[in-house]
Amino acid sequence: MAQPLAGKAVAEAVQREIVAELEQCSARAGRPPGLAVIKVGCDPASQTYVASKNKLAAKLGFHSRPVELPEHTSQAELLAAIGALNADPAIDGILLQLPLPKGFDATTVVDHISPDKDADGLHPFNQGLLALGRAVVFPCTPAGVLRIIDHYAIDPTGMDVVVVGRSILVGKPAAMMLSARHATVTLCHSQTRDLAGHVSRADLVVAAAGKPGMITADMVKPGAILIDVGINHVQSEADFLRYCDPRGLESFRQKGYAITGDIHPAACEKASAFTPVPGGVGLMTVTMLMVNTLRLYRKRLGL
Amino acid sequence: MAQPLAGKAVAEAVQREIVAELEQCSARAGRPPGLAVIKVGCDPASQTYVASKNKLAAKLGFHSRPVELPEHTSQAELLAAIGALNADPAIDGILLQLPLPKGFDATTVVDHISPDKDADGLHPFNQGLLALGRAVVFPCTPAGVLRIIDHYAIDPTGMDVVVVGRSILVGKPAAMMLSARHATVTLCHSQTRDLAGHVSRADLVVAAAGKPGMITADMVKPGAILIDVGINHVQSEADFLRYCDPRGLESFRQKGYAITGDIHPAACEKASAFTPVPGGVGLMTVTMLMVNTLRLYRKRLGL
Numbered sequence: 001m002a003q004p005l006a007g008k009a010v011a012e013a014v015q016r017e018i019v020a021e022l023e024q025c026s027a028r029a030g031r032p033p034g035l036a037v038i039k040v041g042c043d044p045a046s047q048t049y050v051a052s053k054n055k056l057a058a059k060l061g062f063h064s065r066p067v068e069l070p071e072h073t074s075q076a077e078l079l080a081a082i083g084a085l086n087a088d089p090a091i092d093g094i095l096l097q098l099p100l101p102k103g104f105d106a107t108t109v110v111d112h113i114s115p116d117k118d119a120d121g122l123h124p125f126n127q128g129l130l131a132l133g134r135a136v137v138f139p140c141t142p143a144g145v146l147r148i149i150d151h152y153a154i155d156p157t158g159m160d161v162v163v164v165g166r167s168i169l170v171g172k173p174a175a176m177m178l179s180a181r182h183a184t185v186t187l188c189h190s191q192t193r194d195l196a197g198h199v200s201r202a203d204l205v206v207a208a209a210g211k212p213g214m215i216t217a218d219m220v221k222p223g224a225i226l227i228d229v230g231i232n233h234v235q236s237e238a239d240f241l242r243y244c245d246p247r248g249l250e251s252f253r254q255k256g257y258a259i260t261g262d263i264h265p266a267a268c269e270k271a272s273a274f275t276p277v278p279g280g281v282g283l284m285t286v287t288m289l290m291v292n293t294l295r296l297y298r299k300r301l302g303l
Numbered sequence: 304m305a306q307p308l309a310g311k312a313v314a315e316a317v318q319r320e321i322v323a324e325l326e327q328c329s330a331r332a333g334r335p336p337g338l339a340v341i342k343v344g345c346d347p348a349s350q351t352y353v354a355s356k357n358k359l360a361a362k363l364g365f366h367s368r369p370v371e372l373p374e375h376t377s378q379a380e381l382l383a384a385i386g387a388l389n390a391d392p393a394i395d396g397i398l399l400q401l402p403l404p405k406g407f408d409a410t411t412v413v414d415h416i417s418p419d420k421d422a423d424g425l426h427p428f429n430q431g432l433l434a435l436g437r438a439v440v441f442p443c444t445p446a447g448v449l450r451i452i453d454h455y456a457i458d459p460t461g462m463d464v465v466v467v468g469r470s471i472l473v474g475k476p477a478a479m480m481l482s483a484r485h486a487t488v489t490l491c492h493s494q495t496r497d498l499a500g501h502v503s504r505a506d507l508v509v510a511a512a513g514k515p516g517m518i519t520a521d522m523v524k525p526g527a528i529l530i531d532v533g534i535n536h537v538q539s540e541a542d543f544l545r546y547c548d549p550r551g552l553e554s555f556r557q558k559g560y561a562i563t564g565d566i567h568p569a570a571c572e573k574a575s576a577f578t579p580v581p582g583g584v585g586l587m588t589v590t591m592l593m594v595n596t597l598r599l600y601r602k603r604l605g606l
Contacts, residue, residue: 107437128431131479132471134410158496166482168435176434179469179490184501186489187482193461198487201500 003152003273005227007144007283010151014287018060018294025303026061033297034063034091035119035290040078041071041101049286050097056286062293063090075104079112086114092300093119093293116300119292122168130173133180136299137292142174144284145206145227146181148275154204154225156183162198164188164215164262165208170229174206195219207262213243217266226274229281230262306455306576308530310447310586313454317590321363321597328606329364336600337366337394338422338593343381344374344404352589353400359589365596366393378407382415389417395603396422396596419603422595425471433476436483439602440595445477447587448509448530449484451578457507457528459486465501467491467518467565468511473532477509498522510565516546520569529577532584533565 026032035057039050050066057064067081078100085094094117100106115125121137129135138146149156161183165171175187186198189209199205199219207215208229220226234240240252245265252258261277268274275281297303329335338360342353353369360367370384381403388397397420403409418428424440432438441449452459464486468474478490489501492512502508502522510518511532523529537543543555548568555561564580571577578584600606 124431124435124437125428126431127434128427128429131430131434131475132427134427158494160496172434172479172482175490176475179475179492182492182494184489184491184495186487187478188487189482189485191461191485192487193463197504 002269002271005148005152005273005275005280007148007275007280010144010148011283011287013151014147014284014291015056015060018287018290021294022061025298025301029297029301029303031090032061032063033093033293034065034088035093035095035293036065036067036085036088036091037095037097038067038069038078038081038085039097040069040073040104043099043101046097046099052286053095053289056290057293060290062290065091071101075109078104078109082109082112086112086117091117092297093117093289095119095289117296119289119296121173121292127168127173130176136295138177138288139169139173140285140288140292141170141208141229141281142177143288143291144281145174145229146177147284147288148227148281149204149225152273154273156181156204159183159203160201161185161204161206162188162202163206163208164192164195164199165210165229167208170208171206174208174229178204178206205263209262211262212239212260213262213264215263215267217264217270220267220270222270223272224270226263226268226271227281228261228263228275228277230260230277231282232260232262234258234260305572305574308451308455308576308578308583310451310578310583313447313451314586314590316454317450317587317594318359318363321590321593324597325364328601328604332600332604332606334393335364335366336396336596337368337391338396338398338596339368339370339388339391339394340398340400341370341372341381341384341388342400343372343376343407346402346404349400349402355589356398356592359593360596363593365593368394374404378412381407381412385412385415389415389420394420395600396420396592398422398592420599422592422599424476424595430471430476433479439598441480441591442472442476443588443591443595444473444511444532444584445480446591446594447584448477448532449480450587450591451530451584452507452528455576457576459484459507462486462506463504464488464507464509465491465505466509466511467498467502468513468532470511473511474509477511477532481507481509508566512565514565515542515563516565516567518566518570520567520573523570523573525573526575527573529566529571529574530584531564531566531578531580533563533580534585535563535565537561537563 054064115123121139163175166189175185179185196219204225206227212232244260340356357367418426424442466478469492478488482488499522507528509530515535547563
């Protein structure tokens, strides 16, 4: 009965929209949108993320500019590289892959990206526009959550929504965006006294705390909509059996690990709809980065 | 049993703190903090508010700079006046009295105030710092709410808090600030389906919707803390009897009007503590403007 809200179909639909939108406006612009992806050092996970961003940019017809700086780059050198991209007329969006190696002050560096080229929507000016209901760009993960519910014709107006986790990247902006869409939002976190009580009243739950199995079946109202932003690596068989769908045990044993969300699989069975992990919200993030870049490009060029 | 949380004592305590802080740092600075209060046109309510701001600034030893522009000022002239204050080394805080006369684009004008001199905390950059937990200045009314609860030793950590009203000036920043203080905050508004249900579970309610008597006694959990940001003018006797404390009827008949909050007096009787209207949060706002100006002054001068 519970409907899985697959992210792939939504990401593909958004990508088709981007291509169509680009066809309409890139002739007038005389150039495609330009996205610079900055990577400092050689963290292997960052390597993978950066590659997928450059690849999708190229696939959608964007100008993709990988900027790879060595591990021993100084903060002054990184700020100078950002300054050059801020001034570069071919670049509309700048993404700085986080985390930075030790020794950098990430806040100073992120704030140095021009708000007009802030593809991640994390600059204070853009966070403020978001709070004021005037955003041009939206942080990618919560923007992906909103696109998924829109795609599946879920209207949050009037719903009681519980967002679990108050991170800058996900929980806080998700709460703001869902409130702007007229949901009644409760923002829960590590100091919440009665998480189960709040979740049990929710029509829609956004779990973004990074704790496997945090939302259990007994907490969930039957028929609720469950959006799972968690991406947790499970490595022991005991944890697998505690947090994951037992039907995946064979695959777990072969691979030696599994990926699971913050919502227990048994909770998803009580839901009317849920986003799977993997295969749900996680597939949206890179696509929403392209949406932001396109929006910045159109705003800069007045298209 | 219900304790009134009087605003006057808190405002006076904060003003004493400001004077003491100023004594410590103004000698090094060689000049007092400078606050420019801009008024366009001659709305009588604005006149009163502006006068009280200039008066308190002077009382606390600030340099107070009233900037009074005629009704027929153009937007370009107003932007030029703000630009001059942005560049003026004697000015640390700029307050633009709202609402502006018709024909102005308030958003463009407010955004033109340098975030470094934004005494109201309403510039997108400062709203973003607030969302990111890095604020230097806080919107005055919710900052006053937080100072009242701090003064009366009310710790919101872990409390279930309901904020009613999602305005940029009050509800949204109050929700962010209380969440940053580790409350579990639910932000209710006009599209909330079951306001009574949410309020009935709240340990602390912040009512900021501008609707007299909106929070009634039957909604409130016995012993809750009620913070009333509403300032409503009641002009008919029928409304007075519906929304106000009947003990004030004689005074209402003499004056022809009464001021009441969003929380019904009978609800306050069920509370453990409540802010009266008038005499509660409303008395804090101008003082919090001075706190912001002092913070901007210290930040600019590195004191």
